[in-house]
Amino acid sequence: RAAAVDCAAAKTQADLATCTTANAASADAGLNAVYKALAARLAPADLKRLRDAQRAWIPFRDKECAFRTQPYADGSVYSSLVGVCKAELTKARLAQLQHQLQCPEGDLSCVPQSSGNAAPATAKAAPAKPAPAQASQNDTRPCVQSAGKAKSDQYVSQCVQVSPATNPPCNGQNACSMMIDEIKRGCAMIGNDNPPAFCSAYKG
Incomplete structure (x- = not known):
């Protein structure tokens, strides 16, 4: 039944919960x-720091969302509020890592990456090439x-990475x-502004 839900027009609590979970x-x-693609490009020491940062970020996200939503824990909208909060912070974290992944050369806010290590991420994206026609x-x-x-x-993962929409249709x-x-x-x-490798499969 979830397939019939129009998230742009969702009004019932059940529909909102379905859309929140999907988002x-x-x-x-x-x-x-994005995390896997970035990890494939980092030197071992930088990769360890990325893992440490990500492991610290996950409990931060959960505690931040608990802080924001706990006052409404007894309400019917509580689970939806938690889901919205987690999706918001996850998208913000995605944008941070995407910035690292697509950083222009010379940007000192970025961790140096090895282009040679980027091959695995590119190889994974290759099977997507015939997909649009299918x-x-x-x-x-x-x-x-x-x-x-x-x-x-x-x-879904490719859509989330490049969609400019506030509520993108990136949902299975x-x-x-x-x-x-x-x-x-x-x-x-x-x-041509440092697009993800998989974008080449969607040209034309």
Whole structure:
């Protein structure tokens, strides 16, 4: 039933909860993808520091959201408030790591990266190349159903990384074609300004 929920128009508590959960899952998938791509480019010492920072960030996120939402713990909207908070902080963390991943040369706010170590992230993105042609615009089934969880998760993570939308349609319960269109739009807006490697698969 979650597939029928229009998150842009959700009003009932059940629909809001469904959309909140999906939004948080999309943010997590995007963060994991960017984290792995960045980790593949770092020297061992920097990678250890990244892991330490990420391990410290997760409990910070949870405690920050507890601080923000605990006054409403007895209300029916509590779980949704926690989900919204976690998604918000996860997207902020994703943006921080994405900045590191796409940092222009000479930017001293960025950790030095080895271009040679970037190959694994590029290789992982390669299978996405034929994907746009495989997703029919007429197939409105949830992407997780029409393409499978692995491919759907790939679209979700790519969509979250490049979508300029405040509430992007990066959700496995949406049609694959909807996410692909959003990925194309995001990649087109980034242009040649250090786009993620997978954007090359969505040109044309």
